[in-house]
Amino acid sequence: MAKQEHPVVNFRLVLTTIFTGLKYVVSLLLITILLLAVTYWLGWDWSAYEQSIYQYSIYAAIFLGALASGYHSKVKGWLMGLILAVAVWLIFFLVGRIAGLNLMINEGLINGAIAVLLGIVGGVIGINL
Secondary structure, eight states: OOOOOOOOOOHHHHHHHHHHHHHHHHHHHHHHHHHHHHHHHTTOOOGGGHHHHHHHHHHHHHHHHHHHHHHHHOSOHHHHHHHHHHHHHHHHHHHHHHTTOOOOHHHHHHHHHHHHHHHHHHHHHHHTO
16 A cells, blocks of 8 residues: 655745735735726726725735745645635734724625635645646
């Protein structure tokens, strides 16, 4: 019978992978903010769609960050994507609460579940690249 190897995920790999993913998350969000500022300066009014633009850009950033973290880790991409999604969701939820936004916990949990699913899918795809 062939001996199966079980890849071990150590704490250092998890931290470097999550910080790699966070770099991509922050980069995409900064690019989005810059593009929104330029379009506002040009006179385009996107204020009616402000909430959905922010929400979808965060989802895209989580997916891209999970993709990068899965590619970087090469093992257990679903776990790396999940950890990254939870970390990003917690950061944005806490920053929103500190900034004084009236966030509903039910909506936050639904957004967190969507973020976790996107993180898992991104991590799995990232491993296979």
